[in-house]
Amino acid sequence: MRSRGMSLCDIAVVVVDIMHGLEKQTVETLALLKDRNVRFIVVLNKVDRLCGWKHCPDAPIKKALENQSGDVKREFGWRLTKVVTQLKENGFNTALYYDNQKFRKVFDIVPTSAISGEGIPDLLLMLVLRSQATMMEKLTFVNTVECTVLEVNDDKDLGTTIDVVLINGVLHKGDQVNVCTKQGPVTTTIRDLLTPHPLKELRVKGIYKHHKELKAAQGVKIVARGLKYAIPGTSLVVVKPGDDLGQSEAKSQRNENEEGNVIQEISRLKTCKEGVYVQASTFGILEAIIEHLNSPGVNVPVSGCNLGPIEKKDVMKASAMLKRKEEYAAILAFNVRVMPEADVLASESGVKIVTADTVYKLVDSFNEHIKRSKELKKMQCAANAVFPCTLKILPNRVYRKKDPFLCDVEVLEGVVKVGTPICVYVGGTVHGLGRISSMQTSNGNQIDSAKRGVVVSVKITGESPKEKTWLYGRHFDESNELISQISRRSIDVLKEYYRDEMNDENWQLIRRLKKLLDIA
Known part of the structure; x- marks a missing residue:
């Protein structure tokens, strides 16, 4: 998106945090500006965060600096030097704008505070001066329409609309235009031309001004049929009266090439085999969301992505995760419409569609x-979660020798819980006794679990006929250790959902019990 944005850009403002210097994304942006030979002004923002800064609301930065203490001036000086050095390392000569005598070779730095307004008048002044000095030829108006699609939006009153930048020429209500879509070039008629009221953004929903014609350069919202699959970043071509279909298709050839570029850009986004599906209205938003999801603090993998409204094919792609990693069977949708048939399919297949108004x-x-999802899965797998434990039967404290077996035990290792399947190791062979159906302390209180060193009374109830036939004193006694009957499935469940309840001693016990129970 930044790359396409540079193609529309005549002069840029690069904002740098004076407290942090150049970030990775700033260096990438500077490289793109350099490749496209775009002039820019460096805004050194957040000067108000310098220790001891005295606010001078909306004052010119030079005057604001004169009112600061010596310590503030020194800190400003070394932070400015740091940024200038970083910019020079990336191939750019820079200087404070009021010290810059070679503005065609040296880029301007304007210190500002977006909070209190220092330096903002300087920035506006420099934008006007540098634009006039470097863009005189570029600013010459021509009648040939040059228009680029920025966003595709669904409006409950207007239907599907496109937000465009009209760079040159004039658009009229009723003009026939050719728009590049995912299904190929579409010729449609402009039903309405809309602009926001003064000091309002085009993207902000509200009351728009209606126009019969609009002249470059400005942002415009176009209302027309057939815009559902329009591709952001492509050009809009006006079909003049008398142009035949062949000429129109020839003018749309560039759009087709741009469509391929957009698809290539989408394919280059970082994805993996297991992850969520992301859907956004524009490539820039899509790129920003995926970059945020891949950041270390978030770390949400992305398996696929697309632009435009969510359709059945998008839900089908996301549903592939149901067989791999169920919690990732989700579509993160930003500023896009969910088609009714896609919504129905998502509900039926179990794909979660997540929407929000911010990333x-x-x-x-x-x-x-x-x-x-994990809590629900954890509840569903609770019966398979067998925690490791070893128990010692206390002599002369066996109260019932046959099923259900009732005695006092000491927890030697691990943790024992109600529902844990118990087996006994006799003569080199493991024999099942049943599950712990209840536990209580010496004072008669019922408990659900007990840890190492605790003495509890347990009631073990056999589940199979063979388990019910085992008798204390005949088949086993207090010399035989009782152990939890773990399995491959129970170990996997503990790893997936109960890792936070396990410690190193428990994992070591599992490794020992695996060998004893011959678990792979």
């Missing part, structure tokens, strides 16, 4: 979904 809320909602 952070989207991730939070997904994490909450993961948490609920």
Whole structure:
């Protein structure tokens, strides 16, 4: 998205945090600006965070610096030097704008505070001056329409609309235009041209101004039929009266090439075999979401992605995770419409569609979904979660010798819980006794679990006819150790859902019991 944005950019503003210097994404952006030979101004923001900074609201930065103490000026100086050095390492000569005598070779740095407004007048002044000095030829108006699609949006009143940047030429209500879509070039008629009211963003929903014609350069919302599958980043071509279909298709050839570029850009996004499916309205948003999901603090894998409304094919792709990792069978949808048939299929197949109005809320909602899914899965697998334990039968404290077997035991290792299957190791062979149906302390209180060193009374109830036939004193006695009857399945469940309840001693006991019970 940054790459396509540079193609529309005549002059750029690169914002750098004075407290952190150049970040990785800033270096990447600078490289793109350099490749496309785009002039830029470096905004050294957050000067108000310098220790001891005295606020001078909306003042020119030079005047604001004059009012600071010596310590603040020194800190500003060395932080400025650090940023200038980093920029020079990336091939850019920079200087404070009021010290810059060679602005065609040296890029301007404007210190600012977005909070209190220091330096903002300087930034506006430099944008005007540098634009006039370097862009005179570029700013010459021509009649040939040059228009790029930025976003595709669904509006409950207007239907599917596209937000475009009209770089050159004039658009009229009723013009025939050719739009590049996922299904190929589509010719449609402009039903309405909309712009926001002054000081309002085009993306903010609200009341728009209606126009019969609009002249470059500005952002425009276009209402027309057939825009559902329009591809952001492609060009919009006006079909002039008298143009035949062949000419229109020839003009759309560039769009087809751009469509391929967009698809290639999507395919280059970082994905893996197991992960969520991401859907967004524009490539830029899609790129930002995936980058955020792949960041170390979030670490949510992405298996696939797409642009535009969520359709049945997207749900089918996301449903592939049901057989691999069920909690990742989800679509993170941002600023896109969910088609009715896709919503029905998602409900039937078990694919979760997560929507939110910000990327952070989207991730939070997904994490909450993961948490609920794991808790539900944990409850479903609770019967298979057999914790490791070894028990010693206390002599002369056996109260019932046959099924159900009732005695006092000491927990030698691990943790014993109600429902744990118990077996006894006799003569080199393991024999099942049943499950612990209840436990209580010496004072008669019923408990659900007991850890190492605790003495409890246990009631072991046989589940199979063979288990019910075993008698204390005939088949086994206090010299035989009781152990939990773990299995490959129970170990996998503990690893997946109960890892936080296990410690190193428990894992060591599992390794010993695996050998004893001959578990692979």
